[in-house]
Amino acid sequence: MNTPNTSPLLFQPHRLGSIELRNRAVLSPMTRVSANSDGTVTSQTAEYYRIFAAGGFAAVITEGSFIDTAHSQTYLHQAGMATAEHVAAWRQVTDAVHSEGGALIAQLQHSGPQGQGNVHAEGVHGPSAVRARGEQLAMYRGHGPYPIPAALSVQDLAKVRDAFAASALRAREAGFDGVEIHGANGYLLDAFLTDYLNRRTDGYGGSPENRVRLAVEVAAAVRQEVGPDFTVGMRISQGKVSDLFHKWSGGVVEAATIFTALADTGLDYLHTTEYIASAPAFPEEDSRSLARLAREYAPNLSIIANGSIDTGHQAQDLLHNGTADAVAIGKAALANRDWPLRVARGQHIEPAFSPRAFGDLATVQGWELDATSLINSAVN
Numbered sequence: 001m002n003t004p005n006t007s008p009l010l011f012q013p014h015r016l017g018s019i020e021l022r023n024r025a026v027l028s029p030m031t032r033v034s035a036n037s038d039g040t041v042t043s044q045t046a047e048y049y050r051i052f053a054a055g056g057f058a059a060v061i062t063e064g065s066f067i068d069t070a071h072s073q074t075y076l077h078q079a080g081m082a083t084a085e086h087v088a089a090w091r092q093v094t095d096a097v098h099s100e101g102g103a104l105i106a107q108l109q110h111s112g113p114q115g116q117g118n119v120h121a122e123g124v125h126g127p128s129a130v131r132a133r134g135e136q137l138a139m140y141r142g143h144g145p146y147p148i149p150a151a152l153s154v155q156d157l158a159k160v161r162d163a164f165a166a167s168a169l170r171a172r173e174a175g176f177d178g179v180e181i182h183g184a185n186g187y188l189l190d191a192f193l194t195d196y197l198n199r200r201t202d203g204y205g206g207s208p209e210n211r212v213r214l215a216v217e218v219a220a221a222v223r224q225e226v227g228p229d230f231t232v233g234m235r236i237s238q239g240k241v242s243d244l245f246h247k248w249s250g251g252v253v254e255a256a257t258i259f260t261a262l263a264d265t266g267l268d269y270l271h272t273t274e275y276i277a278s279a280p281a282f283p284e285e286d287s288r289s290l291a292r293l294a295r296e297y298a299p300n301l302s303i304i305a306n307g308s309i310d311t312g313h314q315a316q317d318l319l320h321n322g323t324a325d326a327v328a329i330g331k332a333a334l335a336n337r338d339w340p341l342r343v344a345r346g347q348h349i350e351p352a353f354s355p356r357a358f359g360d361l362a363t364v365q366g367w368e369l370d371a372t373s374l375i376n377s378a379v380n
């Protein structure tokens with residue numbers, strides 16, 4: 001696959017909150033489950049992310065990292081942003097990425113109902129006592145159905161907001177340039193958004209306005225904690241790890257409610273992820289993609305689009321037609337850690353689904369990865 005033409009816009013800077021992106025290509029967040037068992041990252045983590053910055057990515061978004069020592073951890077050996085030890089360990093990563101001129105954004109994650117490995121607490125939490133669909137991810141050491149979550153009380157939700165805010169502050173202390181609140185893929189905030197997981201009858205359930213309320217409150221709490229000069233974004237999806245093809249039942253109207261509510265929270269950007277970034281989000285209604293809907297209903301925010309953007313041409317289209325300000329590259333970046341440099345030079349791009357993409361990941365983890373299941377997990 002060749003990408004002879006490069007997009008001028010792809011290589012123009014963009015201001016993402018307080019980060020001056022040197023181009024429009026960012027590394028998509030990708031779980032690596034290679035931290036120590038206490039969640040501290042290692043020198044290998046630093047070297048791993050340094051390589052993407054050296055390869056030209058303007059910003060690296062880290063793997064989803066748990067936010068507290070309660071119920072937020074999702075996977076064993078997941079990275080954490082929950083303790084002073086985590087902060088100290090992340091410093092080597094922020095230094096490494098900065099040494100290559102890249103920016104580093106920490107993705108902050110609360111497992112919600114999709115928890116399958118937590119050294120801090122028993123059981124999982126969610127909006128209601130409704131089990132996530134599907135089975136736990138075997139590649140992340142899980143097996144069997146997800147547990148039935150305990151429904152969070154309104155008092156518990158205050159703790160969740162505080163935990164996200166405190167975790168964001170830790171990221172700032174560790175030298176990160178920003179945080180991305182994980183509001184996607186079936187984890188806690190997305191579970192609240194999801195009609196069949198959220199059966200609440202209080203102000204956090206029922207209408208889309210209510211189901212997005214926790215995400216709105218978390219965004220505002222994080223912004224308040226970190227102050228104005230630190231980039232804060234949120235990732236949003238329809239699909240989930242446990243339900244890849246879920247669609248918002250309210251279609252465009254629901255998307256409008258969600259994005260309009262999030263636009264007003266102090267976020268700098270929204271990061272939408274779909275299997276194909278440019279595909280219509282609600283094909284029965286119209287041709288707009290989820291990123292395009294975010295752009296239209298949150299016009300004051302930067303938009304990062306993600307999903308099967310494997311070539312320079314695909315990135316160029318989304319940037320030039322005004323859908324997105326930046327693109328997040330996932331599996332194609334694993335196969336081409338210098339994807340931006342390759343695109344700029346018109347060099348060969350390895351296909352995103354090449355097993356080569358996962359070779360180093362398996363080595364780093366020190367255990368056999370089933371490449372097929374990993375490759376099939378387009379969403380996480």
Ligand SMILES: Cc1cc2nc3c(=O)[nH]c(=O)nc-3n(C[C@H](O)[C@H](O)[C@H](O)COP(=O)(O)O)c2cc1C
Pocket residue numbers: 028029030031032062063064107182184185235273275306307308309328329330331332374377378379380
């Ligand atoms: C191995 C792997 C781990 C992932 N971990 C995360 C994660 O921690 N947080 C997240 O939001 N998305 C995660 N994802 C999803 C990717 O960020 C991205 O959305 C997905 O791969 C689709 O983009 P792509 O077509 O460019 O690969 C993961 C994907 C893969 C393949």
